Amino acid sequence: MTDDTLRRAFAQDVLTLYRAGVRPVVVHGGGPQIAAHLDRLGLKSDFLDGLRVTTPETMEVVRMVLSGKVQKDLVGLLNEHGPHAVGLSGEDGHTLTAVKRYAQVAGESVDIGLVGDVARVDTAVVRLLLEGGHIPVVSSVGRGEDGQVYNVNADTAAGALAAALGTRVLVVLTDVPGLYADWPASERVVDRIGAAELERALPGLAGGMGPKMEACLRAVRGGVGVARVLDGRAPHALLDGLVGGAGSGTTVVPDPTASVPTVASVTPVASVVPVPSASVARAAAPAPAPVV
């Protein structure tokens, strides 16, 4: 999202899906843009457990950069050929209600300021936009019921929103080819992982991969059909990954249903697995497919 060519390719992919009948919801972050702005202001920013330590001063910058710049740039790109995209912050319409989140460092909870987890999602505004034929573009800022505004990791926001909307697919774009099985010792990418195995692996994940994979887990446990982690450094990673690129990135699938299926429970519900992705584009889906 810091490279203009990649950003444009991403916007084209979202529009291609949209024109094919998919209803994408974009949730964005902007860590590098926040860092650049903090730097310009001479403010330091540290990360703990993959999350930015957020003072009230930092929070002002996070809010301004995410909702005022990164979101508007994305909306602008999506709207070059029509009034498709509408930006909103997680604060708007109570979309994301946040609660303070602590970092976990060596088994201890550490206070990292105004960092939030998503406690509740109100999908009303996003659904209104989808019903009106728009592409919602959501910044990962949450409103606390304590009067604070919280900095929510974008993957966390996306996973929670996907689960609340009951979407078919969650796509997470990142700057590595997928989840490395044994990072940093090896860069072998995990092709596919089930929710239970991912849950066991989560405590061992470092840096930003922790919140990212936690978001995928939350999504598939919340009823999303499948979550994909794709390498956003490749132009058109989104479309290639969804439509053409079986095998790219890491696919997170829900737990198989624990009980022996009865005839009634055989009806496919959440246990949909890798989207044969041409069908994503064909879907004209009754459920929207979110894109991060």
Ligand SMILES: Nc1ncnc2c1ncn2[C@@H]1O[C@H](COP(=O)(O)OP(=O)(O)O)[C@@H](O)[C@H]1O
């Ligand atoms: N097991 C892992 N597999 C892949 N990347 C990992 C892993 N553990 C830590 N990382 C780090 O996590 C980074 C991705 O997280 P982050 O920088 O927060 O991404 P984003 O900006 O896409 O949210 C990778 O660039 C890599 O350095």
Ligand SMILES: CC(=O)N[C@@H](CCC(=O)OP(=O)(O)O)C(=O)O
């Ligand atoms: C709490 C926390 O870390 N919030 C993130 C929000 C933006 C984000 O997630 O951006 P990326 O997707 O580019 O990493 C931050 O301040 O950087």
